Amino acid sequence: MLLGKTITEIKDLIKTKKMSKEEVFSYFVKRIEKHNPLINAYLTVLKKSENTNIDGLLSGIPLAVKDNFCTKGVRTTASAKVLDNFIPPYESTVTSRLKKAGYSLLGKTNMDAWAHGSSTETSDYGATKNPWDISRSPGGSSGGTAAAVSAYLAPAGIGSETAGSIRQPASWSGVVGLKPTYGRVPRYGVIAMGSSLDCPGPLTLSVEDAAIILQSIAGNDKFDATSASVPTEDYVSKMKEKKTYTIGIAQEYFEGLDEDIKKSLGESIKIFEKMGFKTKKISLLSPQYSISVYTIIQRAEVMSNLARYDGIRYGNPRTFFGSEAKRRGMLGTYTLSYGYYDAFFKKAQKVRTLIINDFKRAFKEVDFIIGTPTPITALKLGEFEKYPFFGELMDKFNEPGAMAGIPGISLPTGLDRNGLPMSIHLMANYFRESDLLNASYQFEQETDFMGVIKKGILNLK
Amino acid sequence: MATKKLSREAVLHLAKLAGLTLTDAEIEKNSVQLSETIDYIKNLDELDTEGIEPTNSVVDLSNVTFEDGEKNERALTSEEAFSNGKNVKDNAFVVGRIMQ
Numbered sequence: 235m236l237l238g239k240t241i242t243e244i245k246d247l248i249k250t251k252k253m254s255k256e257e258v259f260s261y262f263v264k265r266i267e268k269h270n271p272l273i274n275a276y277l278t279v280l281k282k283s284e285n286t287n288i289d290g291l292l293s294g295i296p297l298a299v300k301d302n303f304c305t306k307g308v309r310t311t312a313s314a315k316v317l318d319n320f321i322p323p324y325e326s327t328v329t330s331r332l333k334k335a336g337y338s339l340l341g342k343t344n345m346d347a348w349a350h351g352s353s354t355e356t357s358d359y360g361a362t363k364n365p366w367d368i369s370r371s372p373g374g375s376s377g378g379t380a381a382a383v384s385a386y387l388a389p390a391g392i393g394s395e396t397a398g399s400i401r402q403p404a405s406w407s408g409v410v411g412l413k414p415t416y417g418r419v420p421r422y423g424v425i426a427m428g429s430s431l432d433c434p435g436p437l438t439l440s441v442e443d444a445a446i447i448l449q450s451i452a453g454n455d456k457f458d459a460t461s462a463s464v465p466t467e468d469y470v471s472k473m474k475e476k477k478t479y480t481i482g483i484a485q486e487y488f489e490g491l492d493e494d495i496k497k498s499l500g501e502s503i504k505i506f507e508k509m510g511f512k513t514k515k516i517s518l519l520s521p522q523y524s525i526s527v528y529t530i531i532q533r534a535e536v537m538s539n540l541a542r543y544d545g546i547r548y549g550n551p552r553t554f555f556g557s558e559a560k561r562r563g564m565l566g567t568y569t570l571s572y573g574y575y576d577a578f579f580k581k582a583q584k585v586r587t588l589i590i591n592d593f594k595r596a597f598k599e600v601d602f603i604i605g606t607p608t609p610i611t612a613l614k615l616g617e618f619e620k621y622p623f624f625g626e627l628m629d630k631f632n633e634p635g636a637m638a639g640i641p642g643i644s645l646p647t648g649l650d651r652n653g654l655p656m657s658i659h660l661m662a663n664y665f666r667e668s669d670l671l672n673a674s675y676q677f678e679q680e681t682d683f684m685g686v687i688k689k690g691i692l693n694l695k
Numbered sequence: 696m697a698t699k700k701l702s703r704e705a706v707l708h709l710a711k712l713a714g715l716t717l718t719d720a721e722i723e724k725n726s727v728q729l730s731e732t733i734d735y736i737k738n739l740d741e742l743d744t745e746g747i748e749p750t751n752s753v754v755d756l757s758n759v760t761f762e763d764g765e766k767n768e769r770a771l772t773s774e775e776a777f778s779n780g781k782n783v784k785d786n787a788f789v790v791g792r793i794m795q
Contacts (some may be wrong), residue, residue, distance in 0.1 A: 272722075277773060300714055319779075321779060323771050323775035323776065323778055323779070323780065324769070324771065324775075389723075414753065415755075416753050417754045430751065430752050430753065442744060457769060458755075459756065459758070459759040460752065460754055460756065462754060485736055520705065521743075523738065523739060523742060525735075526735065526736040526737075526738055526739050527739065529732065529735075529736055530736055530739075533772075537713060539713070545745055546780065546788050547780055547788060548779030548780065551712055551718055552714055552715065552716070553721070555715060557724075559709075560713075560715050560717060560721060560725075561702060561724075561725060561728065563715055563734075564706070564709050564710065564713060564715070564725055564729060565714045565729060567709045567711075567712050568709055568729065568733070569714040571709075571712070577737065580749055581740075581744060582736075582739060583740050583749030583750050583751065584744035584747045584748070584749050584750075585739050585744060586749070586750040587744075587747050587749065587750045588742060588744065588747060590753065592748060638753065639754070641754030693737055
C-alpha cells in the first residue's frame with residue numbers, strides 16, 4: 235500500500251486516517267531491516283518515531299538524513315572513523331527545522347568519509363550499493379541518502395553538496411536531487427567540507443516533495459553568518475503556476491557525454507519545446523577550468539576544516555584519517571603554502587570570479603541552462619580508486635554552478651541500454667529555486683519518470 | 696601527465712604541516728598523485744585574470760552579532776561540552792605535556 239508513495243501521498247494517507255504515523259514509521263523500519271544489510275544505505279537506524287504530535291509541513295513523515303548533519307543524541311560520524319563515537323550535543327539547523335515541521339528521523343545515511351568523494355567508496359564503513367545494480371556505486375557523496383530513497387528505505391532524504399554530491403547520486407540512483415543556492419539553506423551543524431561551497435538539500439521521489447522539504451529548511455539562520463537574508467518563497471504553490479521560460483543550451487555542457495545520455499538530453503529539450511518553452515544557444519566557459527578551481531579551493535577549505543580534529547575534545551586522534559582525507563589535506567596544504575599561494579589558491583579565486591561573471595552574463599539571456607549531472611551512468615564499484623581526482627572529473631558539469639553558488643536540479647529521464655537511470659540537469663540564477671521547481675514540475679507532469687523510478691523500487695520487492 | 700614527481704622529503708614536509716601520518720605506500724602514492732593533480736590544475740594559467748578580483752565567498756558577508764543581553768541559544772552546558780571527551784578531569788580536557 236505504501237511502496238513508492240511520495241511525501242505528498244503519505245501525508246494524504248495520514249490525513250484521511252488510512253494509516254497512522256506509527257504505522258508509516260514502522261513500515262520503513264521493517265523495510266530497512268530487510269534490505270539495508272545488502273544496500274548499506276544507513277549507518278544508524280532509529281527504532282522509535284518522534285515528534286508525532288506536531289502539525290507541520292512534514293507531520294509524521296520519516297526521512298533519511300546524511301550522516302554529516304549533527305543530530306543531538308544520535309551518533310554522527312560523517313562516515314569517518316575519526317568520529318566513530320561522536321554523539322553531537324547540539325542539533326543542526328536543517329534537522330531542527332525538520333523537527334519543527336514534524337518529521338521523524340529514520341536514520342543516518344552512509345556517505346563518502348567527510349563527503350570526500352563521488353561514490354561512497356571512501357566511507358570508513360564500506361560502500362553503499364546502487365539498488366538498481368548492486369555491483370555499482372549509487373554515486374556520492376550523498377550516496378546513502380540517494381540509495382535509501384531509490385530503494386524506498388525512506389520516502390525522501392536530506393543530502394548535502396559541495397559540488398555535485400546531491401545531483402550526481404540523485405542521477406545515478408534515479409531520484410530527484412535539488413542543490414539550492416549557496417546560503418539558501420543554513421550550514422549550521424553540518425560537518426564542514428568546503429565552507430564557501432557546502433549546501434544542504436533534498437533527494438526525493440517527486441519535484442513537489444523537493445519543494446516541500448526546501449520550504450521546511452530554507453531561510454536565514456542567525457547561527458550561520460553565510461546564510462542568506464533574501465526572503466524565501468512559497469515553493470509548493472509557486473511551483474504549480476503555469477509559466478514558460480527560456481532554456482539556454484551551451485555546447486560546452488554537451489561534450490564527452492555517453493551516447494544514451496546525449497540522446498535522452500536531446501529528447502528532453504524537445505519535450506520542453508513542446509511545452510512551449512523557448513530554447514536559445516549560448517556559450518559558457520569550459521567546465522574543464524572549474525575542475526581545477528574546484529580542486530584547489532575545495533582542498534584548501536578541506537584542510538582548514540580538518541584541522542579541528544585533535545581527538546581531545548571529541549572523536550579519535552588524527553591517525554584515524556583515511557587515505558582520501560589525507561590525499562586532500564596534502565594538496566590543500568600544498569596550494570596554501572608560502573610560494574604557491576598566489577600561483578594556485580589566489581589564481582583559482584580569480585577564475586572563480588570569471589565563472590560567476592560568465593553565469594551572470596548568461597542569465598541575462600536565459601532562465602535556465604540545461605545539461606546532465608554526469609557524463610555517464612552509474613559506474614562499477616572500484617573504478618574510482620584508480621584515479622587521483624576521478625570524482626572531480628565525474629562532477630565536471632556540477633562544479634561550475636557550485637563554484638558560482640547557483641542552484642541546480644537533477645531530474646530522472648529514463649533508463650540507458652544497461653537499465654541504469656539517466657537524468658537531466660537544470661541550473662538557474664541565484665535564488666531562483668521557485669522557477670527551477672516550477673519548470674521541473676511541469677516537465678515531470680509532461681513525462682512519466684516517476685514510473686521509471688517505481689520500477690527500480692520494485693526490483694527490491 | 697606528470698613531468699616529475701614530488702620528492703619523498705617534500706611529501707613528508709607537507710604531511711608534517713598538515714599533522715598527518717602517512718604509511719610508506721601512502722608516501723609513494725601521494726608523491727605521484729599530487730604531481731599529477733598539480734599538473735592538471737595548471738590549466739588555469741590559460742586564462743587571463745589580470746585585474747580580476749578574487750572571490751572569497753559568493754554571498755555578501757557581514758558580521759553577525761548578538762544584541763546585548765540576548766540569550767545565547769548555542770551555548771552548551773559544561774556537561775554537554777565534555778560529553779565526547781575521552782580524558783576529562785575536573786571540568787578540563789587532559790592533554791599531553793608540551794614542556795618536559
